[in-house]
Amino acid sequence: xxxxxxxxxxxxxxxxxxxxxxxxxxxxxxxxxxxxxxxxxxxxxxxxxxxxxxxxxxxxxxxxxxxxxxxxxxxxxxxxxxxxxxxxxxxxxxxxxxxxxxxxxxxxxxxxxxxxxxxxxxxxxxxxxxxxxxxxxxxxxxxxxxxxxxxxxxxxxxxxxxxxxxxxxxxxxxxxxxxxxxxxxxxxxxxxxxxxxxxxxxxxxxxxxxxxxxxxxxxxxxxxxxxxxxxxxxxxxxxxxxxxxxxxxxxxxxxxxxxxxxxxxxxxxxxxxxxxxxxxxxxxxxxxxxxxxxxxxxxxxxxxxxxxxxxxxxxxxxxxxxxxxxxxxxxxxxxxxxxxxxxxxxxxxxxxxxxxxxxxxxxxxxxxxxxxxxxxxxxxxxxxxxxxxxxxxxxxxxxxxxxxxxxxxxxxxxxxxxxxxxxxxxxxxx
Numbered sequence: 001x002x003x004x005x006x007x008x009x010x011x012x013x014x015x016x017x018x019x020x021x022x023x024x025x026x027x028x029x030x031x032x033x034x035x036x037x038x039x040x041x042x043x044x045x046x047x048x049x050x051x052x053x054x055x056x057x058x059x060x061x062x063x064x065x066x067x068x069x070x071x072x073x074x075x076x077x078x079x080x081x082x083x084x085x086x087x088x089x090x091x092x093x094x095x096x097x098x099x100x101x102x103x104x105x106x107x108x109x110x111x112x113x114x115x116x117x118x119x120x121x122x123x124x125x126x127x128x129x130x131x132x133x134x135x136x137x138x139x140x141x142x143x144x145x146x147x148x149x150x151x152x153x154x155x156x157x158x159x160x161x162x163x164x165x166x167x168x169x170x171x172x173x174x175x176x177x178x179x180x181x182x183x184x185x186x187x188x189x190x191x192x193x194x195x196x197x198x199x200x201x202x203x204x205x206x207x208x209x210x211x212x213x214x215x216x217x218x219x220x221x222x223x224x225x226x227x228x229x230x231x232x233x234x235x236x237x238x239x240x241x242x243x244x245x246x247x248x249x250x251x252x253x254x255x256x257x258x259x260x261x262x263x264x265x266x267x268x269x270x271x272x273x274x275x276x277x278x279x280x281x282x283x284x285x286x287x288x289x290x291x292x293x294x295x296x297x298x299x300x301x302x303x304x305x306x307x308x309x310x311x312x313x314x315x316x317x318x319x320x321x322x323x324x325x326x327x328x329x330x331x332x333x334x335x336x337x338x339x340x341x342x343x344x345x346x347x348x349x350x351x352x353x354x355x356x357x358x359x360x361x362x363x364x365x366x367x368x369x370x371x372x373x374x375x376x377x378x379x380x381x382x383x384x385x386x387x388x389x390x391x392x393x394x395x396x397x398x399x400x401x402x403x404x405x406x407x408x409x410x411x412x413x414x415x416x417x418x419x420x421x422x423x424x425x426x427x428x429x430x
Contacts, residue, residue: 013041035232
């Protein structure tokens with residue numbers, strides 16, 4: 001007799017909602033438990049002063065095929081939900097790269113050779129580096145840090161500071177002297193080496209809860225599932241006939257359980273299960289990197305030169321003009337990724353320094369009507385070389401792990417989270 005599948009998922013972030021959506025698409029009803037009041041995890045909407053924000057600014061790339069597939073599956077429209085921009089990297093008045101509308105990888109080579117802010121020699125070095133990586137199929141024999149890889153291929157200081165370091169920080173949220181070269185190459189391979197559209201930058205017009213998790217919850221319920229918010233799991237108990245979950249709604253036994261919480265919450269739930277000591281040890285060994293987002297509401301007339309651009313050797317790394325992206329005129333978001341001196345500043349001082357940078361760089365003399373600093377101090381795992389990450393399949397056969405920190409080729413991105421969730425769903429469905 002084949003046992004009926006009735007899986008449960010703990011955690012309503014992108015990994016958990018991806019797993020639940022994929023299972024629902026296979027006709028398998030799921031029960032979802034999320035401890036917070038709203039879905040989205042570390043990529044969620046936040047309402048402040050009647051203004052819809054996100055707990056952190058994210059962008060998607062055209063190569064995030066699983067995330068984009070699931071957004072469409074639950075009713076999203078990619079061209080309406082995102083502002084799509086061709087690959088571009090602008091550091092205000094210091095550096096400018098923009099890919100033309102040509103097939104890959106020609107679009108990247110032309111972009112590198114016509115970059116503003118580099119000498120001709122530096123452009124040639126960057127182009128030769130990309131061609132070399134393509135010839136190596138973006139694989140290196142032994143993983144090293146990104147700084148060492150750049151030195152190995154004569155990517156000098158100016159080139160690294162203006163091109164490779166911003167890309168590494170944006171992709172891995174890890175400084176180049178700590179970041180895995182192989183994981184960065186995985187991202188470059190998928191974004192820059194397949195089709196031109198894979199390198200497109202997709203800036204969400206909706207908040208991150210509305211973009212996918214909210215729609216996914218409706219899809220899951222339409223397919224016979226249940227979604228509980230403000231109801232986290234308190235304990236996991238492995239049984240002969242399945243997995244028991246203890247929640248605020250009581251204890252229930254499921255055929256399978258996917259734990260799709262943050263690493264810290266997962267370790268707490270898994271620690272009492274002796275068979276999972278190895279998975280817990282791998283989670284405990286992860287180090288973390290922060291992301292700070294400084295929101296500033298200026299008068300509606302305030303506007304940046306581009307919807308998104310970077311600053312060179314400033315506290316603010318990336319700036320997003322929400323007026324151009326999401327019809328929120330005058331709302332600017334400054335993002336500071338990975339560790340740095342900004343962590344030593346109080347939130348008021350950090351916001352003041354960002355305002356000074358905006359005045360000095362763009363001549364914005366108007367006073368901000370309000371500001372808000374959102375600090376995710378454990379936003380992502382530190383994506384270091386040869387990092388061992390826990391597998392989705394645990395030593396307890398019906399208990400699986402999902403999350404951007406689990407085993408995979410990608411760093412801590414939405415796509416990494418979604419891929420892990422889809423893999424868990426496939427392990428159950430097939």
